[in-house]
Each structure stands twice: as C-alpha cells, then as structure tokens.
Amino acid sequence: MVEQLRQKAKELLRNRKVELIIGYQRSNNNIFTTPCFIETEDEVSRLVWDKHCIYNLSSYLKEIKKGVGIVAKGCDVKSIVALIQENQIDRDQVKIIGVECQGQVDEKGQSLEKCQSCQVHIPGIYDVLIRSKTPLSKNEPEESAEEYSAVEELEAKSTPERWRFWQQQFEKCIRCYACRQICPLCYCSECITEKTVPQWIRPSPSLRGNTTWNVVRAFHLAGRCIDCGECERVCPVNIPLRKLNKKLQKEIMAMFNYMPGFDSKNKPPLTDFRLDDPEEFVR
Amino acid sequence: MENIYLPHSAIVQEIIPETPDIKTFKLTFEDEGLQKDFTYLPGQFVEFSVYGVGEAPFCLASSPTRPGQIECTIKKMGKVTQAIHDLEVEDQVGIRGPYGNGFPLKELRGRNLVLVGGGIGLAPLRSLIQNVLDQKDEYGDMVIIYGAKSTEDLVYQKELQEWQNSPGVKMVLTVDPGGEDQKWQGEVGLVPTVLEKVNPSPDNRVLVTCGPPIMIRYVLLSATGKMGYQPEQIITTLEMKMKCGLGKCGRCNIGKIYICQDGPVFTYQQLKDLGTEF
Amino acid sequence: MKRLVRKEELKKMLAELMENYDIIAPVNKEELIFFQPITKVEQILWDYPNSLKPVKEFFLPPREVLFQFNQGKVQPADLPPKKRLIWGVRPCDARSLLLLDKVFLNENKDIYYLEKRRNTALIGLSCNHPQESCFCTSFSSGPHSKDGLDLLMTDLGEETFLLESNSPRGEKLLKGRGKEVDKAGEEKREKIKEKAERKISRRLEPDEVLEKLISGFDNPYWEKACRQCISCGICRYLCPTCHCFDLADEDSERVRFWDGCSFPSFTKMTSGENPKFAKKERFKQWYYHKFSYFKQNHSVFLCVGCGRCLRNCPVKIDFSEVLEQLPARAQTPPREG
Numbered sequence: 001m002v003e004q005l006r007q008k009a010k011e012l013l014r015n016r017k018v019e020l021i022i023g024y025q026r027s028n029n030n031i032f033t034t035p036c037f038i039e040t041e042d043e044v045s046r047l048v049w050d051k052h053c054i055y056n057l058s059s060y061l062k063e064i065k066k067g068v069g070i071v072a073k074g075c076d077v078k079s080i081v082a083l084i085q086e087n088q089i090d091r092d093q094v095k096i097i098g099v100e101c102q103g104q105v106d107e108k109g110q111s112l113e114k115c116q117s118c119q120v121h122i123p124g125i126y127d128v129l130i131r132s133k134t135p136l137s138k139n140e141p142e143e144s145a146e147e148y149s150a151v152e153e154l155e156a157k158s159t160p161e162r163w164r165f166w167q168q169q170f171e172k173c174i175r176c177y178a179c180r181q182i183c184p185l186c187y188c189s190e191c192i193t194e195k196t197v198p199q200w201i202r203p204s205p206s207l208r209g210n211t212t213w214n215v216v217r218a219f220h221l222a223g224r225c226i227d228c229g230e231c232e233r234v235c236p237v238n239i240p241l242r243k244l245n246k247k248l249q250k251e252i253m254a255m256f257n258y259m260p261g262f263d264s265k266n267k268p269p270l271t272d273f274r275l276d277d278p279e280e281f282v283r
Numbered sequence: 284m285e286n287i288y289l290p291h292s293a294i295v296q297e298i299i300p301e302t303p304d305i306k307t308f309k310l311t312f313e314d315e316g317l318q319k320d321f322t323y324l325p326g327q328f329v330e331f332s333v334y335g336v337g338e339a340p341f342c343l344a345s346s347p348t349r350p351g352q353i354e355c356t357i358k359k360m361g362k363v364t365q366a367i368h369d370l371e372v373e374d375q376v377g378i379r380g381p382y383g384n385g386f387p388l389k390e391l392r393g394r395n396l397v398l399v400g401g402g403i404g405l406a407p408l409r410s411l412i413q414n415v416l417d418q419k420d421e422y423g424d425m426v427i428i429y430g431a432k433s434t435e436d437l438v439y440q441k442e443l444q445e446w447q448n449s450p451g452v453k454m455v456l457t458v459d460p461g462g463e464d465q466k467w468q469g470e471v472g473l474v475p476t477v478l479e480k481v482n483p484s485p486d487n488r489v490l491v492t493c494g495p496p497i498m499i500r501y502v503l504l505s506a507t508g509k510m511g512y513q514p515e516q517i518i519t520t521l522e523m524k525m526k527c528g529l530g531k532c533g534r535c536n537i538g539k540i541y542i543c544q545d546g547p548v549f550t551y552q553q554l555k556d557l558g559t560e561f
Numbered sequence: 562m563k564r565l566v567r568k569e570e571l572k573k574m575l576a577e578l579m580e581n582y583d584i585i586a587p588v589n590k591e592e593l594i595f596f597q598p599i600t601k602v603e604q605i606l607w608d609y610p611n612s613l614k615p616v617k618e619f620f621l622p623p624r625e626v627l628f629q630f631n632q633g634k635v636q637p638a639d640l641p642p643k644k645r646l647i648w649g650v651r652p653c654d655a656r657s658l659l660l661l662d663k664v665f666l667n668e669n670k671d672i673y674y675l676e677k678r679r680n681t682a683l684i685g686l687s688c689n690h691p692q693e694s695c696f697c698t699s700f701s702s703g704p705h706s707k708d709g710l711d712l713l714m715t716d717l718g719e720e721t722f723l724l725e726s727n728s729p730r731g732e733k734l735l736k737g738r739g740k741e742v743d744k745a746g747e748e749k750r751e752k753i754k755e756k757a758e759r760k761i762s763r764r765l766e767p768d769e770v771l772e773k774l775i776s777g778f779d780n781p782y783w784e785k786a787c788r789q790c791i792s793c794g795i796c797r798y799l800c801p802t803c804h805c806f807d808l809a810d811e812d813s814e815r816v817r818f819w820d821g822c823s824f825p826s827f828t829k830m831t832s833g834e835n836p837k838f839a840k841k842e843r844f845k846q847w848y849y850h851k852f853s854y855f856k857q858n859h860s861v862f863l864c865v866g867c868g869r870c871l872r873n874c875p876v877k878i879d880f881s882e883v884l885e886q887l888p889a890r891a892q893t894p895p896r897e898g
Contacts, residue, residue: 361831533805
C-alpha cells in the first residue's frame with residue numbers, strides 16, 4: 001500500500017493537482033508517525049502508511065484550504081465532509097487520498113476503541129483510493145447499538161454520581177486547549193473562551209471554568225462531531241472526552257435521526273431547521 | 284516585604300470627558316503619604332485596577348512636576364476600559380506602578396523638541412509637555428504637531444489652546460481629511476504629511492512621537508528621510524499587551540527585552556538594533 | 562553528609578515527617594503520575610518515569626488567588642502556614658526551580674513564590690533509568706544531580722538507598738538516619754550513576770544552538786518547521802521552566818493562572834492588534850525564549866532536558882530535532898528600510 005500511496009502522491013504533485021500533500025511520516029523512534037508536509041516529488045518517499053497513522057490530518061485543513069492533498073482514513077474523511085458542509089473548504093480544492101484502514105493502535109500497541117466499531121474501513125469520499133492488497137477479514141463491524149455502551153454505562157448511574165464523575169474529570173483539566181486545537185471542527189477565529197465582553201467562560205483553570213469550557217465545547221460540537229477521537233487522545237490528563245461527545249451524538253441521533261460526516265449536502269441539524277423537527281418541549 | 288502585585292488604593296477625584304470615547308481620570312492615592320512620595324517619569328505607566336473587573340496598563344498623562352494627583356487618559360475599548368468609563372467621582376480603584384523606563388529627560392535637557400502625536404497618543408506626550416513647560420529654562424523650543432481622525436476626536440482641547448499660547452511653543456493641529464467641521468481653523472491632513480510640511484529642523488532637536496502604529500511608521504519614514512533626522516534623535520513609545528508590568532508574565536517581549544521593563548520608551552536606533560525581531 | 566538507609570527506615574522517616582510537613586509525593590492516578598499530597602506512605606511510587614506535570618505547579622500553581630477585595634479593602638491571600646516536603650523529585654525538576662528563581666526572585670521578589678520556596682523541602686530521587694526522551698546532560702546536569710535539592714536519594718537496589726544532603730535543611734533531615742556509607746556502597750552508587758548517564762542518548766549542544774538561533778531568526782526554515790504545530794499549550798504547560806501567566810479578576814478575587822506563548826491571543830491587544838499572530842512567530846518564540854533570550858539575560862538556558870515536551874506533544878514534534886535541523890550560520894537577508 002505504501003508504494004501505491006507514494007506513487008499516487010507523486011502523480012498528484014507532478015500533474016500540479018496539488019501544491020502540498022499532508023500525510024504521515026515515520027517519527028524518530030522508527031515506530032510511530034508524525035504529520036508531514038511535502039511539496040516536491042522527491043519528498044514522497046517520506047510518506048508511510050500503517051496502523052500507527054492515528055492523526056486526523058484534516059485538522060490542518062483549518063489553516064490550509066487550497067491546493068492541498070491529504071492522506072485520509074475513513075474517520076478522517078468524515079471530518080472533511082463536515083468541513084465541506086460548513087463551508088470551511090471547497091471540495092474541489094482538496095484532493096483526498098483515501099486509504100483503506102484496518103484499524104489503528106495507540107502508543108502501547110492497543111487497538112483504538114473507536115476502531116472496534118468502525119464502519120468506514122473504506123472512506124466515504126475520495127479522489128484517489130489506496131486499497132489494501134489483502135482483503136479485509138470478514139469482521140462484521142459491531143452493531144451500532146453497542147457503539148454507545150460506554151455512554152450507556154454512565155447513563156445508568158444516578159445524577160449525583162454522574163456529576164461527581166465529571167467533576168473529578170474536569171478538575172484535572174489544565175486548559176491547554178489541545179482538544180480544541182486538534183479538533184477539525186473547532187475553527188472559530190475567536191474562541192468563546194477568548195471573549196471578554198462579555199466573558200462567558202473564566203479563563204483560569206478553576207473547576208467552574210473547566211466545567212463550563214468542556215461542556216460548552218461538547219455542545220458546540222453537537223450534531224457536528226464525527227468521533228475521530230483525537231480530542232481524547234491528545235488530552236494530557238486523560239479526560240474521557242469521547243464519552244461526552246458520543247452522548248450528544250446519541251441525543252442528536254434520537255432527535256433528528258442524523259449522523260454527521262456522511263453526506264456533504266446535509267446541514268448539521270442544529271444549524272438548520274425543518275418543519276417536521278421534534279417539538280415536544282414546546283407546550 | 285512589599286507585595287508587588289498588590290495595587291494601592293486610589294480615589295477618582297475628577298472625570299473629564301475628552302471625546303465620545305475618551306475620558307481623563309484624576310486620581311489621588313488614599314494613603315496621603317504615598318501620594319506625597321509618589322514620583323515618576325513622563326512616559327511611565329501604571330496598572331489600573333477596577334476591582335472585580337480587571338487590570339490594564341495606561342501611561343501617566345500627568346507630569347511629576349505637578350504633584351498631588353495623577354492622571355490617566357483612557358479610551359473605551361474592552362472589558363476593563365468599559366468598567367473604567369462607568370466609574371464615578373469618589374469611586375475606589377487600584378493603582379500599581381510606576382513601571383517602565385520613561386522618557387530620557389537627561390538627554391532631552393538643553394535641546395529643542397518636536398512632539399508628534401496622533402489620537403490618544405498625545406497622553407504620554409502631555410506628561411512630557413507639562414514637564415517641559417514647568418521647567419522651561421532647561422529645554423529649548425518645542426514644536427507640537429497633533430492630529431486626530433476628526434475635530435471631536437482631539438483630546439485635551441482646552442489645554443491645546445493653553446499650550447499654543449505658551450512662549451517657545453509652536454502648535455500645529457490637524458485632522459484627517461474629511462474630519463474637519465465648519466469651524467475648523469487648523470490643518471487638514473494626516474499627521475506625517477503635516478509634519479513634513481512644518482519641517483522643524485533637526486539641529487539639536489529630538490523628535491518624540493506616539494500614536495497609532497501606522498502613523499508612527501510614516502513619521503519615522505519622513506523624519507529619517509526628507510527631514511534628515513538621525514535614528515538616535517527619534518524617540519517613540521511602544522504599545523504591547525502587558526499584564527504584570529514586572530517582566531515576569533512573559534508576554535511583552537521583543538527579542539530579549541521586555542517592554543514593561545526596558546521600555547516602553549525607545550529611540551529609533553534601539554528599535555533598529557533589535558533587528559527583525561521588532 | 563551521606564548515609565545508607567534501608568527502604569523500611571525511609572518509610573518510617575516519611576511517617577514521622579508527616580506530622581510536621583505536608584508531604585507531596587508521586588502517586589499513580591488512573592495510569593497517570595501526579596505529584597499529590599499524601600496521607601499514607603503506601604500511596605507513594607518508589608520508581609517512576611517522570612510525573613506528568615512538573616514540580617513547578619507547587620510554586621507557580623496553575624491557578625492561584627493573589628488577593629481578595631472586600632468592601633474597598635484589598636486582602637492578600639493567606640500564605641501557606643504548614644511546611645511542605647516534596648518527596649521523589651527528579652533532578653531535572655529540582656533544577657528547573659533554580660531557573661524559575663531567576664525570574665521570580667530577582668529585584669522584584671514575588672512573595673507568593675518566595676514563601677512557597679522557603680517553606681518547601683525538596684527530597685530528590687536519582688534517575689537510574691533515564692528515558693529515551695531525556696536530555697538533562699546537555700545542560701551541565703545529570704540524572705544524579707543534586708542541584709536545587711535539599712536531599713538526594715539513590716536507589717542502590719536490594720531495598721537500600723544512598724542519601725546525600727545538599728543543604729543545611731537536608732542535613733538536618735538526614736541526621737541520625739541509617740548508617741555510614743561504606744566503600745562498597747560508594748562504588749555501587751558510582752556504577753549506577755555512570756550507567757544512567759551513559760543511557761542518555763539524546764544530546765543538544767546549547768551553545769551551538771544559541772549561535773544558530775541568533776543568526777537564523779529570518780531563516781525560511783521556520784516556515785516549514787512550524788507547520789505541524791497545532792498551537793495548543795501542552796508543551797508550555799508541562800514544561801518545568803515555562804512560567805508565563807495571566808492575571809484576571811474573578812468575582813472578588815484576583816487570580817494568576819498559567820498562560821502560554823503558543824496561544825494566538827497571548828499577545829493580542831484589545832485594539833485587535835496582535836504582533837505574534839502568525840503561527841511561525843509563536844512557534845519560534847518558545848525556542849528563542851529558552852535558548853537565546855533567557856541565556857542572554859541570565860547566562861543560562863531555560864531548559865532542563867526533562868523531555869516532557871517531546872513525550873506529550875499531540876503531533877509528536879521533536880523539539881531537539883527542530884533545533885538540530887535549523888541551518889547553521891544561515892545567510893540572513895538584509896533587513897529592509
């Protein structure tokens with residue numbers, strides 16, 4: 001697959017379809033990867049592809065919006081779709097080099113939780129597809145009902161228990177904003193935390209400010225988050241952010257029967273309305 | 284030991300509206316001993332606290348030659364300045380300072396001056412102007428070129444008259460093209476243009492300028508270009524985001540210097556020496 | 562003073578000290594290692610790769626109340642009355658405090674920081690197994706350095722530790738404990754130390770770096786080098802020597818909290834102007850502050866080689882690589898106008 005990837009990348013650069021390709025390169029320790037940016041054909045040999053390519057490179061599309069090629073797994077492509085939905089990038093300015101992914105592993109070699117319920121081994125959209133020579137083993141992706149098992153575990157707890165759980169988690173937050181910076185969909189040029197008139201969220205890492213920050217971010221992602229899981233991966237204090245985001249994903253699914261990241265012509269439900277939207281809360 | 288972060292209490296004595304969004308605040312320290320001993324150089328700044336809202340740096344617009352109170356001229360722009368504009372006489376605020384290096388009065392003594400100000404940039408220059416007028420014999424003549432977007436944006440309108448009438452002072456006022464009202468008698472044109480027109484000779488003269496960055500840029504170009512000033516003859520005061528005022532919070536640096544400690548006053552030569560880091 | 566002390570006796574010593582000191586030690590909390598106040602000696606980790614957050618958090622807390630205002634009166638926050646003891650500090654973290662002293666204990670002394678420094682005893686633990694990401698030896702230090710510590714413990718194996726005092730406070734703590742160090746003990750310690758030092762493979766030449774930085778400010782290299790960075794604050798916050806902060810009023814308190822030069826709004830003024838808006842400038846600022854400006858102002862580099870930045874960067878930027886690859890003595894284009 002790597003050879004194919006490099007070949008295609010070379011072609012894209014040679015034919016001037018793109019000026020820059022964002023992909024994965026081997027990191028110093030020879031096992032993991034790190035994002036790489038290549039501009040010339042002789043650099044394509046830096047590109048690699050394996051189960052250590054965990055980054056969602058589409059977050060760089062927040063800054064680089066034109067003439068760019070991007071190596072993207074199925075989950076990454078979902079956030080590219082989301083960016084297109086929200087008019088952050090033009091479909092024809094990005095060449096998606098889709099890669100067939102059989103699952104990624106974390107630094108300890110353990111399979112990522114999100115990969116266990118993945119339904120997009122082959123990306124939904126792409127300009128070029130790099131397929132694996134060995135066909136995917138017939139591992140049926142788990143029922144989507146099971147995808148929410150972690151959320152349901154929390155939902156089963158009482159409200160005070162749940163509150164305590166989250167307070168314990170948010171106490172750890174140091175407001176490094178890595179979750180925001182790595183998220184492809186957190187692209188506000190002035191984040192709500194930076195506003196001082198009025199000041200919605202206290203900038204210092206008090207429990208109150210941390211709670212507001214994390215909850216507000218989750219709400220701002222409701223109906224948009226495609227669960228790439230990067231926020232949870234980068235959090236230095238291991239706050240289980242995916243649980244928060246998935247809970248909102250579940251609510252949105254129940255209310256609007258909508259799953260983000262698949263159809264670029266859709267609008268996220270909280271940015272749009274339909275006459276048949278649920279209205280039980282209106283009395 | 285002194286707590287360097289603790290502001291001293293001060294009371295608002297008088298509020299003078301200068302323009303629709305600029306006010307001058309006259310303050311005295313609650314502690315009379317402190318008020319008596321409080322001394323500073325023109326060009327220095329203080330950290331002004333509205334308790335419960337925040338703290339922000341402002342230069343001292345008053346001169347140390349007129350003790351008994353301090354003055355700050357403040358434009359309403361954000362959270363803290365909005366709260367400052369909502370203050371009333373007798374309200375309590377906090378003042379920390381003075382910080383910064385101030386204008387190099389020793390080097391200015393015996394020389395002629397041209398002060399070029401734009402908008403609220405006249406505030407630190409006012410401190411210098413008052414200081415010079417109070418110690419007339421120690422300085423040469425003074426040319427003041429001051430401009431704002433429009434007639435209603437000029438600050439210190441009463442004092443401008445007073446300065447105009449002082450011996451040894453030549454005052455040229457200007458507003459941006461389109462900013463003049465029917466009664467306007469002064470120049471019309473951008474400050475750097477008017478500066479070139481007035482063209483005070485660089486002989487034994489120091490040029491001090493303060494105002495919006497773009498104005499300063501063109502003033503520097505004109506002065507070192509057509510007007511023949513050397514970079515060491517030009518002084519400006521820089522504006523950066525500052526918080527602690529003490530060189531500790533790390534945000535106001537240009538290269539290895541901190542604006543709150545080694546500045547905000549610099550000669551153009553010093554800025555050039557900073558290289559591309561400026 | 563040097564003594565050989567058995568682990569059992571160390572545990573007893575800790576239990577005794579708990580009466581007079583708040584003991585802060587490394588604990589394992591859900592797979593992450595934090596320094597925390599402990600109530601039971603059993604909670605302590607006796608060997609661990611370095612903690613997530615550096616020890617600076619006990620001297621320059623992530624959030625600290627400086628003073629409160631109440632009906633026109635300004636009340637400085639109470640300074641901690643009980644003495645503290647941080648157990649198991651790694652030499653790199655201890656050295657970082659000496660560097661922070663240069664900022665917070667200069668002519669304008671920060672009393673909050675000062676009181677905490679005065680009130681806190683530091684008992685270090687030598688690193689016998691440095692990590693691949695460690696490079697403390699590049700800064701005239703090492704995995705067994707005593708700099709900044711009151712007392713240093715070295716695990717000699719077989720439940721025995723060699724303790725060395727490095728200050729009057731350390732000596733007082735050590736007096737009467739364990740037994741004299743014999744020749745065998747000394748030799749064992751030397752061997753462990755050498756082995757640890759040899760294990761450190763990562764190396765930076767700070768003086769070369771300084772030169773490259775000064776000449777390379779405008780080098781186009783930085784445009785490419787900064788691309789991976791996502792502008793979060795992890796490297797700044799987890800760095801033991803980064804100390805930038807912000808001040809704000811919350812309710813009736815003035816608080817000081819960590820801030821970082823990586824954030825776009827760090828230098829943004831209310832007028833909207835932002836001199837360091839470009840990612841490239843913010844990216845450079847970190848390297849320049851640590852390896853150029855601080856060195857020029859204080860004659861020492863603002864880095865202790867702990868490697869937290871490398872280990873925790875979300876996109877695995879290798880900071881020593883970035884400096885390594887900066888071209889030497891580049892041709893700086895002449896500054897225009």
